[in-house]
Amino acid sequence: MHTGAAPRASAYPWRMRANWWLKNPRYSLYMLRELSAVFAAVWVVLFLMQVPQMAGGPEANMMWRDSVRSPGWIIFSLVSLAFVLYHAWTAFTSVGALVYLRVGKTATPGSALNASMIIAWVVVTLVIAVILVSPTVGG
Amino acid sequence: MAQEMLRMVVTRYRPGEDRQPVTQSFSVPYNEDWVVLDALQYVKDHIDGTLSFRWSCHMGVCGSCGMMVNGTPKLTCAAFLRDYYPAEVRVEPLANFPILRDLVVDMDDFMHKLQEVKPYIIREDLASAPIGFGHEFRQLPEQVDDYKQFGMCINCMLCYAACPVYGMEKRFLGPAAIALAHRYNMDSRDEGRDQRMPLVASSEGIWECTFVGECSVVCPKNVDPAAAIQRTKLATTSDFFRSFLLPWGRR
16 A cells, blocks of 8 residues: 655655754653663573573572673673663553543543553552562462 | 854755755854754844744744754754853754755654644544533543653654654654554543554554663653653563463453
8 A cells, every 4th residue: 555645746755864863852761662672672682591590400500690790691681681671661651642432421541551551550560560579479 | 341242153945946955054142041953043033034934922832943053953032142141042944854945954754744643532422422511531540641741742743853763764663653643542532542543552653762762851741751651562472372371361
């Protein structure tokens, strides 16, 4: 399917510059948001590659523990965490734009939907944190 | 007291004279209640009558006077000089569009796309009988609320100038056209959704959008085209899964 019309021959064509995303802070934040997915994906792939080491017996497990204590991995994990938190924030605060919810005669404000997502995010995070630090459940 | 002056840097492009756009500076009187459009009109009336730009209503309704003001898409009839003074004001044609002359851009592409999404009410019963007396389609206030925001679009194209996706991919249907398609799809009187969706839900429609969101930021009428696009994505996805789960049902 083709949309649009061909520009007139006498018109001066528009050319997008390579640094367009530096012209506006919101464009830069958008690019960061897109980049955040790369960090999240790479971290998960590396983590999955570590799983056999974790479960590969005492010696392999010790090697895995040493590797995740290395400064490189810790720094990469912290940077990835920051990107993931930013990505999650942008996702949850987009819900108000994404979802149109009319209850009876009144449309639910987007800000209320965003707030409900943030609250749910915090609650789920706290529940997971409690499970992980609990000696009887998480070990 | 001497008249305060403001420096304006205006993009000029005169086909046959300029090989590429150039800038020209003008010194215009600074008046607190002037908008950028007033200053451009001063240049045209008193300094250089060849300066070309579009305008019509001078009251933020017609959508003709959209330009880049200090790098941001603005209706120049609503951009007050006092918000920039004493710094200079840089006026350029709308980004992402070919330039016809000076501050006038080629809007054919947008007009073509606008027509393609069929931004009007489509009903089978209107196809057989002309609109006139006897055609009354009642709506509840909440049904009007479902689409009213998206119907406020004045086709000023600021959203296109703010959209980097449109800047890079001219096939993209763009924010305003999709917002208007959404406006009619959400209208309880309309029956044309199936006619619009093949284009709107194509790879050149909603799925080209990566949700930069700047279209909604610059919109002078708070239409929120980004929301219209994301909601259409959600509706299309819902249609897709429903067609698998309920293949016998109407989508």
